[in-house]
Amino acid sequence: MSVNFRVQLYCLLLMLSALKGEGRYLQENEVTAEGLFSLLNSEVKRESSTDFIYRRPLRCLDMLSVEGQFIFSADRPQLNCAAYFIAEPGEVISVEFSAVDIDCRRGDFLKVFDGWFLKGEKFPSNEDHPLPLPERYVDYCDTGMPRRVVRSSQNVAMIFFRVHSPESGFTITVRKLINPFPCNIISQTREGSFTMVIPHQRTNCSFSIIYPVEIQIEELSLGRLGSNDAPVKRSVPGCGGTGDFVELLGGNGVDTAKMFPVADICYSLKGPAQLKVGCDNAVMRLVSSGKFINRVTFQYRPLDHHELQKLKGNDVEDFCFIE
Amino acid sequence: MKLNFLVSTVVMLVALLPRYECRAIESQGAVQQDPGPQSDLQQQSLPFLVRLGEEYFIRLGNANSPLSTPNMSPDAPSATISRALQLHLTQRLLQGKVGNISRLVSSYASQLDDSTERGKRSEEPPISLDLTFHLLREVLEMARAEQLAQQAHSNRKMMEIFGK
Numbered sequence: 001m002s003v004n005f006r007v008q009l010y011c012l013l014l015m016l017s018a019l020k021g022e023g024r025y026l027q028e029n030e031v032t033a034e035g036l037f038s039l040l041n042s043e044v045k046r047e048s049s050t051d052f053i054y055r056r057p058l059r060c061l062d063m064l065s066v067e068g069q070f071i072f073s074a075d076r077p078q079l080n081c082a083a084y085f086i087a088e089p090g091e092v093i094s095v096e097f098s099a100v101d102i103d104c105r106r107g108d109f110l111k112v113f114d115g116w117f118l119k120g121e122k123f124p125s126n127e128d129h130p131l132p133l134p135e136r137y138v139d140y141c142d143t144g145m146p147r148r149v150v151r152s153s154q155n156v157a158m159i160f161f162r163v164h165s166p167e168s169g170f171t172i173t174v175r176k177l178i179n180p181f182p183c184n185i186i187s188q189t190r191e192g193s194f195t196m197v198i199p200h201q202r203t204n205c206s207f208s209i210i211y212p213v214e215i216q217i218e219e220l221s222l223g224r225l226g227s228n229d230a231p232v233k234r235s236v237p238g239c240g241g242t243g244d245f246v247e248l249l250g251g252n253g254v255d256t257a258k259m260f261p262v263a264d265i266c267y268s269l270k271g272p273a274q275l276k277v278g279c280d281n282a283v284m285r286l287v288s289s290g291k292f293i294n295r296v297t298f299q300y301r302p303l304d305h306h307e308l309q310k311l312k313g314n315d316v317e318d319f320c321f322i323e
Numbered sequence: 324m325k326l327n328f329l330v331s332t333v334v335m336l337v338a339l340l341p342r343y344e345c346r347a348i349e350s351q352g353a354v355q356q357d358p359g360p361q362s363d364l365q366q367q368s369l370p371f372l373v374r375l376g377e378e379y380f381i382r383l384g385n386a387n388s389p390l391s392t393p394n395m396s397p398d399a400p401s402a403t404i405s406r407a408l409q410l411h412l413t414q415r416l417l418q419g420k421v422g423n424i425s426r427l428v429s430s431y432a433s434q435l436d437d438s439t440e441r442g443k444r445s446e447e448p449p450i451s452l453d454l455t456f457h458l459l460r461e462v463l464e465m466a467r468a469e470q471l472a473q474q475a476h477s478n479r480k481m482m483e484i485f486g487k
Contacts, residue, residue: 054473061454063462065470080450084459086466109449117448118459137449160449188467210456210463252456280456 058083058172065188067176071099072161073169079162083172084116087155089185089194089207091176095157097140097148100170102163104141110161110170112138112150116186117158121255124154124184128204128256140170151177154184186210186254193218193299202290206249206256212278212308213300220246220269221295246286246296250279259283276303278311 054068060081064070070083085093095112102108114136116123126133130153138150150157159172181197183205190211198205209215222244245266251259262277288294303311 061462063459063466065463065466066473068473080452082450082452084462086463111449113448117452118454118456120448120451122448162450188463210460 064174067174069171069173071169071171072163074163074166076166077164079164081161081163082117083159083161085152085157085159085174086186086188087176089155089187090179090182091155092179093152093155093157094175094177095150095152095159096173096175098171098173100140100148102140102161102168102170103165106164108141108161108163108165108168110140111159113158113160114138114150114152115154115158115184116156116254118254121253121258123156123186123208123254123256124206125255125257128184128206129153130203154186155179155182156186187300190302191300193297195295195297196284196286197293197295198286198288199293200290201288204285204287206286207284207298208254208256209282209300210254210280211282212276212280212303213282214274214276214303214307215248215282215284215298215300217246217265217269217273217275218271218297218299219295220265220267220297221293222246222266222268223292223294244287244289244292244294246284246294248275248277249283249285250277250281251283252280254281256283256285276307276311278303278308 054066056068056070058070058072060078062070062083063086064083065086072081085095087093097110100110102110113122114131115129122133129136140148161170163169181199183196183198183203185194185196185206186208187194187210190209190213194207196205196207243266245264247264248262249256249259250262253259259281262282263275265273282300284296284298286294286296
C-alpha cells in the first residue's frame with residue numbers, strides 16, 4: 001500500500017473510533033445548539049451577574065480579597081478601624097463608597113490609603129510609589145472630592161475609618177481590575193512564582209512576601225537582550241546601587257526603604273539561584289533606569305520550622321536570618 | 324480556499340468573542356481623585372494620632388525580636404557554598420550592613436529635612452495600627468479561605484445555571 005493511502009486509512013479508522021465512543025455520549029446527553037450558545041445569552045449573563053454580587057458585613061478590623069459589597073454598621077462607637085484589601089498580583093483594587101452616613105464634623109472619617117500601613121511603615125515606600133504621600137490618601141470627608149470611586153496603584157489598598165455614633169455606617173463596593181504591568185506587589189500566598197517586568201520605565205518595583213521563604217531566581221534579564229553584548233564591567237564590587245539591578249531585601253517591616261539588603265545582582269543570569277530568608281518579610285526589588293526592558297522570574301516556598309531553627313542557629317545576627 | 328476559510332473563522336471569532344473594556348493605564352493606575360485641596364485636608368482634619376487599644380494588638384513571644392543595630396561581623400562564614408550567588412551574598416552581607424546603615428540614616432535625614440509640620444502630619448496614618456505580622460497573616464489566611472469558599476459557591480451557581 002502506498003504511504004498516502006495508509007495515512008488516509010489511519011485517519012478514517014481514527015475518526016470512526018472517535019465517533020463510536022463520543023458520538024453516542026453526545027447523543028445521550030442531547031446537547032443542542034441552544035445549550036451550547038447559552039454563554040452568549042444575555043439573559044443568562046444577567047442572571048448570573050446579579051446572583052454573584054457577594055455581600056457581607058464589614059468588620060472593624062478586616063481583610064478582603066474578594067470582590068463584593070461590604071456594609072459597615074456600627075452598633076457602638078468604633079474609633080480605630082481599618083480594612084485591608086489585597087488582590088492578585090496582576091490586579092488593582094477599585095473602592096466605591098455608597099450609603100455613607102458619618103458625621104465628619106464630629107470627627108468621623110473614612111479614608112482610603114493607596115497601599116498598606118503596618119506598624120508605622122507603609123508599602124510601597126515613598127520612593128517606590130508614583131504618588132506623593134498626601135495624594136495617597138483620599139478622604140471621604142474632603143468636600144473637594146467629587147467622585148466616590150478610588151483606584152489603587154498596586155494590588156493592595158486599605159481604608160481607615162472612625163465612627164462615633166452607633167447609627168453610622170457606610171457601604172463599599174470592591175472590584176478588581178486588570179493591571180498589565182504590575183509593580184509593587186504583596187503576595188497573598190506563602191508560596192508561588194512570579195515574573196516581574198519593567199518595560200523601559202525608570203521605576204523600582206517590589207514583590208513582597210510576608211513569610212520566611214526560600215526564593216529561587218529562575219531567570220534574570222537586565223539590560224539589552226542581545227547575547228553579543230559584553231557584561232558591564234564595574235570598578236566597584238557589587239552593583240553600587242546604580243543602573244539596573246535586582247536586590248533581595250529582608251526585614252521585619254513592610255517599608256522596603258527600611259529593610260536590609262541581602263543580595264543584589266546586576267548581571268543577567270539563567271538557572272536557579274536559591275536564597276533562604278528567615279525574615280518576616282522578604283522582598284524582591286527590581287531597580288530600573290528606564291533604558292532597557294528588565295525581567296526577573298522567581299519562585300518561592302515557605303521555610304519549615306526545622307529550616308528556620310537551623311538558620312537561627314547558624315546566624316550571629318539578632319534580626320532576621322539569611323542563608 | 325484554505326485562506327478564505329481561515330480568514331472567515333478569524334472574523335467570526337473576533338465578532339463573537341466578548342469584548343473587554345479597554346482601559347488606558349497612565350501611570351500604573353494612579354489613584355483617581357481631584358488634584359485639588361489635599362493640602363487643606365490636614366489643616367481641617369482633627370488630630371489623628373490615636374493609640375490602638377488591646378482589641379487588635381496581640382503580644383506574642385515573637386522569636387524575631389525587634390531590629391537592633393546590627394553588629395559588624397568581620398569573620399564571614401567560610402565558603403562551604405559552591406554557587407556564585409552565595410559567594411556574592413557573603414560579600415553583600417558584609418558590605419550591605421554599612422551601606423544599609425548609611426541608607427537608613429540618609430532616608431531618615433531626608434524625611435526630616437523635607438517635611439514641614441503639615442508634611443510631618445501627613446506622614447502618619449490616621450490611626451496607629453500595632454498589627455503584628457502574625458495577626459496580619461491570620462487575617463490574610465481568613466481572607467483567602469473566604470475567597471476560595473466564594474469561588475466554590477460561584478462555580479456551583481454557574482453549574483446550576485448552565486445545567487438548566
